[in-house]
Amino acid sequence: MLGSDHDRIGGSRREFLRTAAIAGGSAALATSGAATAAPASLPMVTLGKTGQKVPALGMGTSWSVAPSFVQTALAAGIRYIDTSESYEGGASERTLGEVIARTGKRKDVYLVTKNSRRKIGGPGAFAAYEQRLNASLERLKTDYVDCYYLHGVTGKEIPLFSDPDVKAAFEKLKKSGKIRFCGLSCHDKMLPEIVTAAAECGWIDQIMIQYNYRTMNGDAIRRALDAASKANLGLIAMKSQAGAESFPAPDQAPAPLRPMIEKGFNQPQAAIKAIFAEHRMQAVVSEMTNRDQLRENLAAASNPVLSIRDQERLEEYRQATAHLYCHGCGQHCEPAAGGVQVAEILRYLRYDEIYGKRTRARELYQALSPEARDIARTDLAAAQAACPHGLPVVDLLRRADDRLG
Numbered sequence: 001m002l003g004s005d006h007d008r009i010g011g012s013r014r015e016f017l018r019t020a021a022i023a024g025g026s027a028a029l030a031t032s033g034a035a036t037a038a039p040a041s042l043p044m045v046t047l048g049k050t051g052q053k054v055p056a057l058g059m060g061t062s063w064s065v066a067p068s069f070v071q072t073a074l075a076a077g078i079r080y081i082d083t084s085e086s087y088e089g090g091a092s093e094r095t096l097g098e099v100i101a102r103t104g105k106r107k108d109v110y111l112v113t114k115n116s117r118r119k120i121g122g123p124g125a126f127a128a129y130e131q132r133l134n135a136s137l138e139r140l141k142t143d144y145v146d147c148y149y150l151h152g153v154t155g156k157e158i159p160l161f162s163d164p165d166v167k168a169a170f171e172k173l174k175k176s177g178k179i180r181f182c183g184l185s186c187h188d189k190m191l192p193e194i195v196t197a198a199a200e201c202g203w204i205d206q207i208m209i210q211y212n213y214r215t216m217n218g219d220a221i222r223r224a225l226d227a228a229s230k231a232n233l234g235l236i237a238m239k240s241q242a243g244a245e246s247f248p249a250p251d252q253a254p255a256p257l258r259p260m261i262e263k264g265f266n267q268p269q270a271a272i273k274a275i276f277a278e279h280r281m282q283a284v285v286s287e288m289t290n291r292d293q294l295r296e297n298l299a300a301a302s303n304p305v306l307s308i309r310d311q312e313r314l315e316e317y318r319q320a321t322a323h324l325y326c327h328g329c330g331q332h333c334e335p336a337a338g339g340v341q342v343a344e345i346l347r348y349l350r351y352d353e354i355y356g357k358r359t360r361a362r363e364l365y366q367a368l369s370p371e372a373r374d375i376a377r378t379d380l381a382a383a384q385a386a387c388p389h390g391l392p393v394v395d396l397l398r399r400a401d402d403r404l405g
């Protein structure tokens with residue numbers, strides 16, 4: 001699907017991107033300005049061992065998506081869409097299904113959805129996954145999805161990858177034609193271990209992981225990407241904007257960032273460009289809910305080259321502001337947190353405070369077990385001391401409980 005003669009064939013990503021030619025239109029969103037101008041093209045990439053050619057920018061739909069906006073995105077050239085049975089209680093799948101069916105674009109779109117419920121291993125695996133998938137297909141008004149994910153895989157669930165019943169279940173779904181490829185999504189604190197296990201298990205085709213300029217530096221994630229790349233997994237970044245909110249406004253920018261801002265890059269654009277500096281990441285799935293975000297994302301993905309100097313500037317800025325952002329590395333603080341799930345709670349706080357998604361954040365927070373959010377009876381000073389990034393863990397958890405509890 002989505003074939004393009006301009007796909008990457010050898011050479012560096014940067015070299016490819018310099019020479020990429022037109023692969024998808026977005027004239028509907030034309031605007032002015034160097035960094036926000038509508039792109040003439042979205043680069044096409046081959047998604048690992050799936051062999052599928054997809055645009056380097058996909059649309060995430062975890063917040064409520066309006067039918068008119070989905071239609072605008074399709075008209076603007078979006079051809080990779082990511083959803084889940086859990087997003088907005090199934091409403092995201094319903095909206096996408098309705099618009100894709102109405103516009104007749106199903107065969108033009110690389111469509112991913114996810115099993116978000118308890119992940120089943122053992123002999124009941126096939127029945128459980130097929131039942132969930134059938135419900136998604138009904139909402140999506142289609143008889144297949146391009147890739148079906150295990151959603152939000154955690155470190156405890158790594159054994160599922162080597163469970164023969166889970167592997168057989170996904171292979172049977174493939175044979176039935178209801179899914180074309182198998183995948184997973186992950187933003188767990190054990191992300192490097194999960195990526196490595198997915199690379200080794202042999203039946204996962206693509207993975208979508210939390211990856212942004214705040215989290216991309218680290219030996220563990222680099223080694224995991226090495227393994228994933230060697231196994232030829234399709235590699236997709238999500239949560240690309242995490243931390244972008246602290247990218248400074250132009251008039252407050254510290255000296256190292258001013259040249260980049262003067263070039264016209266805004267927060268989301270710099271964040272997306274930083275991801276593409278890692279040539280092994282093939283695509284970015286970015287949440288978009290309005291035309292401005294769509295326009296900016298298209299502009300950033302269509303011209304994703306970030307100079308080496310600008311990459312250095314971003315890294316300097318990341319290091320100087322690491323204490324402002326929870327990196328999700330709960331392996332450091334949670335052993336001292338008496339069962340409180342610090343990383344999850346701070347992620348929900350971000351959904352509320354940064355993305356303005358209070359209802360969803362409250363739902364997620366209140367779905368945690370009482371022990372996981374029992375901050376009143378737990379001495380969290382040791383957890384704060386264990387945070388390598390110097391976050392004020394105690395204050396942040398209290399604020400999360402006030403706002404979401």
Ligand code: SF4
Nearest residue numbers: 326327329330333387
């Ligand atoms: S509070 Fe600190 S150690 Fe804990 S997950 Fe966040 S950044 Fe990592």
